[in-house]
Amino acid sequence: MLVEEIMNPDVITLTPDATIAEALTVLHENRIRHIPIVDDQLHVIGIVSDRDVRDASPSILQKDSAEKVLQNELKSIMSHPVVTVHPLDFVEEVASIFYDEEFACVPVVRDYKLVGMVTEKDMLYTLIHLTGTNVQSSHIEVKVPHKPGILPEVASVFGKRKTNITSVLVYPFKNDPNYKILVFRIQTMNPMPVINDLRECGYELMWPNNMTGPKS
Amino acid sequence: MKCDASFVFSDAMLGYHFNADHPFNQKRVVLAKELLAAANTLDESQIIAPKKATEDELALFHDRAYIQAIKKAGEGLLQDDGGLEYGIGTEDTPIFQNMHDASSYLVGGTLTAVDAVLSGKVSHALNLGGGLHHGFKRRAAGFCIYNDAAVAIKYIREKYNLKVLYVDTDAHHGDGVQWAFYEDPNVCTLSIHETGRYLFPGTGNINERGIKDGHGYAFNLPIDAFTEDDSFLQVYEAAFKEIAEYFQPDIIITQNGADAHCYDPLTHLCATMAIYEKIPALAHELSHTYCNGKWIALGGGGYDSWRVVPRAWAQIWNVMTTGKHKLGDIPEDWLSKWQMESPVSLPATWQDDKNIVPTIPRKKDITEKNYKVLQSALKYTKHRHT
Ligand SMILES: [Zn+2]
Numbered sequence: 001m002l003v004e005e006i007m008n009p010d011v012i013t014l015t016p017d018a019t020i021a022e023a024l025t026v027l028h029e030n031r032i033r034h035i036p037i038v039d040d041q042l043h044v045i046g047i048v049s050d051r052d053v054r055d056a057s058p059s060i061l062q063k064d065s066a067e068k069v070l071q072n073e074l075k076s077i078m079s080h081p082v083v084t085v086h087p088l089d090f091v092e093e094v095a096s097i098f099y100d101e102e103f104a105c106v107p108v109v110r111d112y113k114l115v116g117m118v119t120e121k122d123m124l125y126t127l128i129h130l131t132g133t134n135v136q137s138s139h140i141e142v143k144v145p146h147k148p149g150i151l152p153e154v155a156s157v158f159g160k161r162k163t164n165i166t167s168v169l170v171y172p173f174k175n176d177p178n179y180k181i182l183v184f185r186i187q188t189m190n191p192m193p194v195i196n197d198l199r200e201c202g203y204e205l206m207w208p209n210n211m212t213g214p215k216s
Numbered sequence: 217m218k219c220d221a222s223f224v225f226s227d228a229m230l231g232y233h234f235n236a237d238h239p240f241n242q243k244r245v246v247l248a249k250e251l252l253a254a255a256n257t258l259d260e261s262q263i264i265a266p267k268k269a270t271e272d273e274l275a276l277f278h279d280r281a282y283i284q285a286i287k288k289a290g291e292g293l294l295q296d297d298g299g300l301e302y303g304i305g306t307e308d309t310p311i312f313q314n315m316h317d318a319s320s321y322l323v324g325g326t327l328t329a330v331d332a333v334l335s336g337k338v339s340h341a342l343n344l345g346g347g348l349h350h351g352f353k354r355r356a357a358g359f360c361i362y363n364d365a366a367v368a369i370k371y372i373r374e375k376y377n378l379k380v381l382y383v384d385t386d387a388h389h390g391d392g393v394q395w396a397f398y399e400d401p402n403v404c405t406l407s408i409h410e411t412g413r414y415l416f417p418g419t420g421n422i423n424e425r426g427i428k429d430g431h432g433y434a435f436n437l438p439i440d441a442f443t444e445d446d447s448f449l450q451v452y453e454a455a456f457k458e459i460a461e462y463f464q465p466d467i468i469i470t471q472n473g474a475d476a477h478c479y480d481p482l483t484h485l486c487a488t489m490a491i492y493e494k495i496p497a498l499a500h501e502l503s504h505t506y507c508n509g510k511w512i513a514l515g516g517g518g519y520d521s522w523r524v525v526p527r528a529w530a531q532i533w534n535v536m537t538t539g540k541h542k543l544g545d546i547p548e549d550w551l552s553k554w555q556m557e558s559p560v561s562l563p564a565t566w567q568d569d570k571n572i573v574p575t576i577p578r579k580k581d582i583t584e585k586n587y588k589v590l591q592s593a594l595k596y597t598k599h600r601h602t
Contacts, residue, residue, distance in 0.1 A: 139414040
């Protein structure tokens with residue numbers, strides 16, 4: 001999946017000579033946590049987060065200087081240079097940026113111009129969709145040897161039963177490189193026939209099999 | 217308390233039949249009905265025949281194009297893959313002959329139950345052929361073609377303008393009904409079910425609370441796999457009472473899937489017959505407290521057709537008519553009639569022996585977690601009425 005599919009194209013921006021007071025208002029009124037700072041060409045030259053603004057804001061004990069501090073320009077507190085991504089980047093690359101850099105949001109830039117933003121929240125929403133938990137389904141986990149051709153082999157069991165697969169994930173099995181866990185979400189209320197087929201083919205099920213006792 | 221009640225039944229309801237191997241089987245209705253007859257608690261005079269829902273009635277909830285597709289499918293006129301966009305022709309919901317007519321009788325049965333109660337003829341009515349809660353506006357799912365509860369609630373809203381409390385105790389989330397009224401503040405839904413982490417349909421999280429005007433009128437209690445009687449009843453009773461007080465319904469509709477039992481092959485809950493005594497007792501009590509007795513009970517899931525469902529469903533009727541569940545032995549006549557056909561040994565008593573439940577090592581954790589689910593689900597009702 002590409003960044004352009006999950007980014008928010010309606011971005012609220014400010015210029016570097018805008019004041020901290022303005023940033024406070026924008027953050028508050030739009031319930032956002034980051035404002036990209038752009039010049040008149042829409043080039044991203046910095047970013048200001050609610051945290052930056054809070055850190056720069058005077059405490060209520062210093063009433064006299066408060067008004068003065070709030071009039072400071074954003075260029076005095078913005079972070080730069082800014083890490084940006086491209087609309088054609090993969091979503092998972094953005095996930096690595098969030099994780100490695102501990103960002104919660106990145107601007108999306110095409111042809112040096114700001115075209116969107118991706119937040120951690122967008123990323124998680126995408127993840128929810130990738131795992132398929134948003135569609136009616138049952139969940140089955142199969143432990144398989146890590147070898148070529150195993151996925152179509154297992155998937156054909158579902159195909160024979162005309163069971164629609166809504167999502168597939170492949171996980172490592174603990175620390176054993178010889179096995180993988182295949183997680184299927186399938187559109188059926190009665191997974192028993194498929195489960196029996198899988199067992200008959202010799203596959204080991206991680207779920208459902210952790211029964212505490214026989215349900216006869 | 218003795219109450220007047222109607223039992224919806226006719227052979228027309230038995231046409232809803234996918235195939236011999238399918239886990240959803242209307243034989244369950246016959247078994248429950250005959251069990252009641254053998255126990256002398258169901259009289260012929262209390263039985264009313266279901267009407268057949270008209271297309272206009274189905275269209276109160278379902279899309280016309282979907283209804284047409286179901287009709288065509290039942291006449292063998294749908295192309296090979298033509299049903300898939302409507303959720304039919306799968307292993308769960310295969311196409312069968314006259315499926316439109318058969319499904320229309322189940323919906324009609326629930327409408328017949330509604331009219332019996334709302335005309336003032338009786339206080340309560342039971343349609344064990346209904347409760348097909350996974351049906352969507354234009355898609356069949358999870359053995360359900362037309363969603364009788366959703367159609368009936370639309371019907372009540374249009375024809376009688378009453379506030380409806382829908383309570384779903386099937387082990388699967390009552391998703392079709394929940395989504396149908398997700399924006400409607402006059403229909404409150406409560407579903408207790410095994411968490412959707414692994415189990416179909418996967419939805420029914422606590423944070424599904426309704427949207428727009430309907431926010432705060434959808435409640436979910438997703439309980440853990442291996443939940444037992446005490447924990448189930450603890451959270452269910454507290455939630456049902458609290459929500460009834462908060463919502464002040466005019467009528468209660470219950471969906472009585474009987475698949476939370478430890479014998480059920482499709483779920484991982486570990487209840488016994490004890491919950492199926494308390495579930496109708498609560499609905500009965502609360503319908504008299506808030507709704508002048510107006511209570512309609514439906515069937516639903518339940519895939520141990522021999523040992524679990526007949527007793528569970530019969531107790532609904534016992535409670536409806538006498539205010540009490542039955543105790544003691546299952547009538548000998550019923551046992552001898554059906555034991556030959558049953559692949560498993562039939563239970564000889566109305567109650568279960570506690571020993572049928574396997575030992576659950578994490579019982580304490582599960583109970584604690586379910587209690588947290590309860591508190592979280594009721595967070596907003598408490599705020600509103602205190
Ligand atoms: Zn169910």
